Amino acid sequence: MNLGYLWGIFLGSLHAMVPITLTATGEVIGESSGLFNIGLEGIILLGAMTGALGAEVGGPIFGLLVGVVTGFAIGLVFGLVCTYFKGVQLIAGVGINLFAAGLVTFWLIDLGVPGHHAVAEKGQMVDISTPLGDFSPMILVALGLPVLIYFLLYRTKLGLKIRAVGENPQAADVAGIKIHLLRWLSTAAGASLAGLAGAYISIDWMGSVTKEISAGRGFIALATVVFSGLNPLLVLLGGFIFGFFDNLAVWVATMPAVQKVIPWQFVAMAPYVVTLLVVAGVIGRVRFPAAMGIPYERE
């Protein structure tokens, strides 16, 4: 009985870590190249919306792809503003968040019920059933992708180039690397994973879209990136820690017995409090690319 509970919490944590891990992994690519995207929250939200609608048209896999494309498209706009046009990254990112919050709110009204849209049955992702419990195939993606990205960043020449433009764009320029193009594509690739994360939340995990469905996971993903020090393998660990507390909040909400002891609102704070503590603990000890956040100019 007790063991079953624990196993349930573990499985739940795995589901909750998926969006954080995916988003953070994407952001590791972007930040390695020197672009800091604070608009991940908005991209998750939009990905959840477009992904859900896509899934209702063409099935869950198609929905996930729509999420990826949504993220990539926004990433392209963000990247364009922040590279060739030398925009301020923080402002471009905040712009994405405001845009997404506004658009999704109106979109949900347009779909009928303000603030909520349940994804139709045919659009929902089916879990894999095993004797140990049901779990989403996306968990495998979330566990595998960081390893792949680690390999890309630290074991290929492309990875060297991405990290070089983030660290010393002048040197990269001298080496003949197209700084703006590489940063642009890196951040867009990263944003596409945030879009995927959003689509996963609506199509698979929650089965519905609400206007606050992203629930700060974009920001938690940013914290995870800080925690990882831009190492995708540590993103896995960070993603699980944050996923665990995220899930804990959901789990407590369904347990009247526990709620008698601690009001569920307190537990619902947990993911955010833990985020604060973890970031406060590691900040200053991790090293970020020297040129992060600074637009590149050749004089």
Place this chain on the structure above:
Amino acid sequence: MRGCSISKEESSLVEGKSDTILEGKGICKGFPGVWEHLILDHIDIDVRAGEIHTLLGENGAGKTVIANCLSGFYMLSEGQIYVKGKPVTLKSPRDGIRHGIGMVHQELALVKPFTVAENIALGLPTSDLTFPLPEVEDRVRELSEKYKLYIDPLARVEDLSAGEQQRAEIIKVLYHDPEILILDEPTSLISADAEHLFEALNSMAEMGYGILFITHKIKEALEIGNRVTVLRLGKSMGTRETAKTDKTELVKLMFGEHTPAHLERKPVGSKRVVLEVRNLEALAADEEPALQGVSFSIREGEILGFAGVSGNGQSELAEVITGLRRATKGEVIIHGKDYTNHNPRDIIRAGVSHVPEKRREVGVIEPMTVAENVVLKDIRVSPFSKGSFVNISRVTAHAKEIVSRFGALVSDLWKSQTRILSGGNIQRLILGRETWRMPKCIVAVYPTQGLDAKAIDHTWELFMRLREAGSSILIVSEDLDEIMALSDRIAVMSNGRIVGMFEGSKANREEIGLMIATGASGSEHSQ
């Protein structure tokens, strides 16, 4: 090799072009913008296989700009580059590498947290999904051995010494099998270890490389290389064979004939004291005493020059007078009023201008635009602002006036950050800002350091004009010629004390020099 002195036209005719591998003809590079100015003005330069060609010039002469043009980092405004006689257009450093031109930048283009091998792998044309590190490491060891530039390919750049980093940079460039190597001020980082570099360069020249070696040190230009081209203010002053030239000629080419303008000196009319310092004491940054009982006064229309090796309290003295450093004892009196330890704004209001020692850190706000910096001290008052509003057109007109009067080269008043200007141009802006109001008192610390001969003359004349207009001027300089030329009286500082005070007209160069060197006077102040 051949008789007569060889000008650049002759040399290319006589030697023929068979072994010229890199040639720039009529190279011009200009800033776009209001003050159209050529940083490079029709420069001809050529590098032959197997020679070291030295490019010599002062700071700001345009040496680095030439290097950047020849390596593809900058586009030419005009002119043509030839590689082995064929005209080429270089749009990026990659184009340069493709044509066999390798450049070693002055500020090394290395990614600090990467290893040497990783830095090299970055620029390779191999596929992005490969990981060529093992081959790179082998090749680096091979090149290290061949050129005697020893370096560990697995070392992180940030852990290497300056000399090692430079070796890494050279190896990185050699990795691409260039035929031409451009080195921009390679000895600025490794002055102690230059011998080793020269050996390596000489052996590379013997192997048939064409090397363009950039320096501002005449000694190096005479020591290394077959030919030397001298650059002054963006113009080529001619090319000489190193063996057939000497220091005197190079100095003349580099600086021009510098006969200090004859400075008219009218007698000081007034006896009124503007700035008086009594028994001043202050601490340096390390809490050690920097000033010990310094007393002097400057009258209207008088220049008091402070001679001495820097670090003997001159900087601290200027800072205490301008309110940037606390005096622990003594008084600073301006126009009879006590201004000791007042804040800088009070002292500016009292009419004291400051040309600071640290131009970039103290003299300007680097990320701000030229116009903003020019009007920095006057922005609070009419006509530049009224109430809370800045009068942009008045500020623009004023900045334009200052910039053109002082001959600063800036591309745009409101767009270019002051950071991108050369030290000399920043100094012109500061001099303009500090003197246009004809201030009553000026504290100028190393005012002409790093300026070219013409600008030095202008600055000296400016100080003489201000003197005639009645300004009291305190000048700190390490250049005894400057002190002798300008000062009505000369103070020698040593260890935070004034150890000697001379009348300018009666000053004896040798006596002052000796006093600076020993920190004590022979007769007058024997304690």
